[in-house]
Amino acid sequence: MKQASQSTPVARTSAVRAKAMQRTLTSRSRIKWVACGVLLAVTAIIAIDAWQAWNSPQHYPFGAEGPVANLWAYQTQRHYLIAAGLALAACCLAIMGIWLRYASRRLRWLCVAPLLAMAMLTVYEWLIAFD
Secondary structure (H helix, E strand, C coil): CCCCCCCCHHHHHHHHHHHHHCCCCCHHHHHHHHHHHHHHHHHHHHHHHHHHHHHCHHHCCCHHHCCCCCCHHHCCHHHHHHHHHHHHHHHHHHHHHHHCCCCCHHHHHHHHHHHHHHHHHHHHHHHHHCC
């Protein structure tokens, strides 16, 4: 017979679950929430802008008349929408990479890598354009 002081596997599992539910926000989770909020805001802005560029392209100066005519994304409406779609996909992948809990660190960084690459490419294009 088991003694009353010994814990059963079910009791230990319940204790672990209760302890996990009592966790407070750590600095790491706060950073995740802030990063996710920023990415969601950027995603919403890009989606709204792409929708407006799709529905009313006359308000967007594509081609040679635009202020940044030499950038690939602003040459035509099609290029602009492709760039917006890629940015949306990169933001969604980055949000997924932030919240993948049990994935390896390498996989999480691979989810964030397209967003970092697009940011670096954008900065590079702006440096070239305004040099």
